[in-house]
Amino acid sequence: xxxxxxxxxxxxxxxxxxxxxxxxFFSSTGAAGPGGLVLGLGAIAILAVSIGYxxxxxxxxSYELTADTLDLSSGVFNRREREIPYGRIQNVDVSQNIIxxxxxxAAVNVETAGGGSTEAVIRYVSAETAETLQTDVRDRKRxxxxxxxxxxxxxATEPEALFSxxxxxxxxxxxxxxxxxxxxxxxxxLTGSVPFVSPILPGDVSGIGLTxxxxxVGVAIIALSWIxxxxxxxxxxxxxxxxxxEDELQxxxxxxxxxxGTIPFDKVQTVTIEDNPxxxxxxxxxxxxxxAGYAPGQANGKGSEAAVPLASVDRVHRLAHExxxxxxxxxxxxxxxxxxxxxxxxxxxxxxxxxxxxAITRFYxxxxxxxxxxxxxxxTPIAAHYKWLHRGYWLGEDxxxxxxxxxxxxxxxxxYYRIQTVIDTRTIFQRRWDVGTVVADTAGSxxxxxxxxxxxxxxxxxxxxxxxxLTDRLQASLEERRRDRKPASxxxxxxxxxxxALPNPVDFDSLTPAITAAxxxxxxxxIGSTKADPSPDSTKADRSPxxxxxxxxxxxxx
Amino acid sequence: xxxxxxxxxxxxxxxxxxxxxxxxxVGYAAATYTDVPVEWPIAIAGLLLVVGVLHxxxxxxxxRYEIREDSLYLERGVLTEVRTAVPLVRIQxxxxxxxxxxxxxxxxxxxxxxxxxxxxxxxxxxxxPDDASALRERLKRLAIEADGEDAV
Numbered sequence: 001x002x003x004x005x006x007x008x009x010x011x012x013x014x015x016x017x018x019x020x021x022x023x024x025f026f027s028s029t030g031a032a033g034p035g036g037l038v039l040g041l042g043a044i045a046i047l048a049v050s051i052g053y054x055x056x057x058x059x060x061x062s063y064e065l066t067a068d069t070l071d072l073s074s075g076v077f078n079r080r081e082r083e084i085p086y087g088r089i090q091n092v093d094v095s096q097n098i099i100x101x102x103x104x105x106a107a108v109n110v111e112t113a114g115g116g117s118t119e120a121v122i123r124y125v126s127a128e129t130a131e132t133l134q135t136d137v138r139d140r141k142r143x144x145x146x147x148x149x150x151x152x153x154x155x156a157t158e159p160e161a162l163f164s165x166x167x168x169x170x171x172x173x174x175x176x177x178x179x180x181x182x183x184x185x186x187x188x189x190l191t192g193s194v195p196f197v198s199p200i201l202p203g204d205v206s207g208i209g210l211t212x213x214x215x216x217v218g219v220a221i222i223a224l225s226w227i228x229x230x231x232x233x234x235x236x237x238x239x240x241x242x243x244x245x246e247d248e249l250q251x252x253x254x255x256x257x258x259x260x261g262t263i264p265f266d267k268v269q270t271v272t273i274e275d276n277p278x279x280x281x282x283x284x285x286x287x288x289x290x291x292a293g294y295a296p297g298q299a300n301g302k303g304s305e306a307a308v309p310l311a312s313v314d315r316v317h318r319l320a321h322e323x324x325x326x327x328x329x330x331x332x333x334x335x336x337x338x339x340x341x342x343x344x345x346x347x348x349x350x351x352x353x354x355x356x357x358x359a360i361t362r363f364y365x366x367x368x369x370x371x372x373x374x375x376x377x378x379x380t381p382i383a384a385h386y387k388w389l390h391r392g393y394w395l396g397e398d399x400x401x402x403x404x405x406x407x408x409x410x411x412x413x414x415x416y417y418r419i420q421t422v423i424d425t426r427t428i429f430q431r432r433w434d435v436g437t438v439v440a441d442t443a444g445s446x447x448x449x450x451x452x453x454x455x456x457x458x459x460x461x462x463x464x465x466x467x468x469x470l471t472d473r474l475q476a477s478l479e480e481r482r483r484d485r486k487p488a489s490x491x492x493x494x495x496x497x498x499x500x501a502l503p504n505p506v507d508f509d510s511l512t513p514a515i516t517a518a519x520x521x522x523x524x525x526x527i528g529s530t531k532a533d534p535s536p537d538s539t540k541a542d543r544s545p546x547x548x549x550x551x552x553x554x555x556x557x558x
Numbered sequence: 559x560x561x562x563x564x565x566x567x568x569x570x571x572x573x574x575x576x577x578x579x580x581x582x583x584v585g586y587a588a589a590t591y592t593d594v595p596v597e598w599p600i601a602i603a604g605l606l607l608v609v610g611v612l613h614x615x616x617x618x619x620x621x622r623y624e625i626r627e628d629s630l631y632l633e634r635g636v637l638t639e640v641r642t643a644v645p646l647v648r649i650q651x652x653x654x655x656x657x658x659x660x661x662x663x664x665x666x667x668x669x670x671x672x673x674x675x676x677x678x679x680x681x682x683x684x685x686x687p688d689d690a691s692a693l694r695e696r697l698k699r700l701a702i703e704a705d706g707e708d709a710v
Contacts, residue, residue: 420648420674427638436639441674471643475628478647 003061004105007124008054016050063122065136070110072120084119086141088112090291093261094130101258106130110137138262142247162249162319163308165240173237173310174230176278182225210368237309244322249289249307263307267291269442270453271324271413273316280409285316289323290442326399326413331392334435334457341433341457342384350376393438393455395469398477400440402453412453417477418442422470424463436463440470559622559633565663566684567618574610578603623682628704630670630697632680644680648672649701654690666690670697 061074069083091111106127110120238255249263272288279285289307350373357370387406394401403411419440426436439454455466585599613636622633630644653669666687670680
């Protein structure tokens with residue numbers, strides 16, 4: 001199959017556009033004369049060359065859905081033939097920016113595990129073709145699984161609406177979003193400009209006036225980053241919709257650039273539930289899902305992709321349990337003595353801040369009350385207490401759950417069979433307090449940012465035990481999965497019976513945590529859920545025996 | 559638990575000496591062109607040398623590895639003690655390699671790759687070339703036996 005013909009002029013303008021613009025700009029300023037003529041001819045030549053190239057690209061590019069693989073052949077100068085087995089495909093993402101939407105074309109990215117780069121880039125096909133491509137790949141993936149007898153034969157279910165964001169929720173997402181990059185950037189600018197600003201400031205400015213000025217600037221910075229965060233959140237999550245088919249989640253979102261993609265259940269590595277005091281106050285939380293080697297939307301430049309940006313706690317817990325039936329965690333906290341360590345750490349940070357303020361006021365002789373940050377010391381016991389309160393780990397039946405975060409509280413759920421390596425570390429400071437950290441590393445990609453599922457600062461005696469326990473449970477769960485899969489390796493009768501041997505059939509009554517149990521019906525209504533019968537057993541049965549597809553291709557050597 | 563080859567100390571101590579020497583040299587050159595007393599960079603380089611050498615020696619002393627029933631287990635670290643358990647099932651591939659410096663002292667290392675984001679490569683330095691190859695072969699065999707179809 002070919003690309004959409006519209007992709008030729010679009011790509012040509014996209015590629016040659018910048019240069020063309022420059023030439024047009026120069027020719028319009030240089031106006032008449034031989035120079036302008038040369039530039040004009042140059043512009044035409046560039047356009048002609050890029051159209052020619054794109055024509056060739058269009059002619060060379062073809063893709064085909066064969067029985068087992070997605071085949072691509074492309075390349076004008078360097079030819080490339082690529083075959084991607086359906087089983088290896090993690091996600092098929094479709095994105096459209098505003099111009100592409102007007103032209104009715106879309107970009108399709110096909111991702112497999114491993115590798116940071118996209119395995120197949122199809123630029124561009126018509127929006128309908130993109131959508132059929134998405135469903136075709138999914139159907140073929142399933143068809144292939146079915147032939148192998150891995151997945152019970154079931155009629156392809158219609159996508160089921162799980163969640164769609166309402167205007168009020170979208171507004172809340174905006175209100176609760178805060179872009180921390182903005183204050184960082186502004187502060188970097190400001191500190192760079194202090195030597196230039198300070199001579200301009202009137203020398204006799206009073207300390208109070210300066211304090212007021214700094215407070216005003218601070219408030220302005222916070223307001224600005226809040227507005228930026230709100231706008232980007234609203235633009236990103238505009239029209240957010242989550243639907244579920246029997247073996248994957250599909251999402252759609254975006255105002256200016258439209259994204260849609262899939263998260264296959266059997267590729268899910270970890271599930272994260274995140275909240276902060278504001279979200280908790282209003283009974284909301286965020287759900288994140290990590291798949292192997294690729295977080296949907298990461299091409300966007302964002303490290304993480306919230307599967308659900310914001311929903312009532314109850315709803316988030318239901319969705320999380322649909323992905324991983326982990327039960328109700330009872331967290332083991334770090335030893336209480338560790339609170340003193342956190343308090344000391346906060347005090348040290350405040351001390352450093354004060355010292356910097358002091359140094360600045362001395363160096364530039366600004367009459368700023370440098371001792372102001374010391375006031376924050378009053379809050380350190382509270383912060384230390386909450387940091388301790390929020391940290392904890394839980395070894396569930398099939399899942400390891402770790403929680404942390406003083407402001408942004410984050411609970412990560414890792415099924416034992418997804419654990420890659422278990423690492424325990426004890427820094428020199430942790431040794432002083434007789435504690436250590438156990439990290440359960442997974443193949444997920446968010447962990448690159450250092451937010452692995454980790455039992456932080458647990459007692460030394462527990463460190464050893466948790467590490468051993470995690471590796472043992474990994475082996476046990478792999479053993480179990482292998483047993484379950486045995487019939488699938490050869491010939492097997494395909495039945496739709498629910499297999500009682502499968503771990504953890506989802507019991508929906510026990511999913512909702514006690515705090516929200518009373519309001520569960522309200523929550524359903526308020527979010528507009530249409531999910532009456534989630535048929536949890538079939539969902540689970542479809543996913544659990546099928547891990548063979550997720551072997552990673554060899555990573556390039558470093 | 560296996561220790562590393564004692565010769566690895568030559569490599570690590572040598573590295574500490576070289577980096578201290580570079581810092582000292584650059585500092586000395588800078589000090590002679592400015593009015594900073596020459597003793598300063600020398601003192602700093604000396605301190606670096608002592609700390610670096612001590613660190614290298616302790617690093618050697620704390621390094622331990624072992625192949626257990628179903629995992630590869632490593633212990634290492636001076637300031638931060640790190641213990642890693644790599645389940646054999648999770649091993650993607652194993653390399654043995656010899657850098658130019660390692661060849662100088664006749665050593666090699668074995669590198670184990672998993673699909674994990676963090677322990678993506680586990681490197682066991684300070685092996686004799688034969689040991690490194692043997693370890694690679696052994697890990698490979700064990701990984702295959704362990705049924706690596708669950709690698710992710």
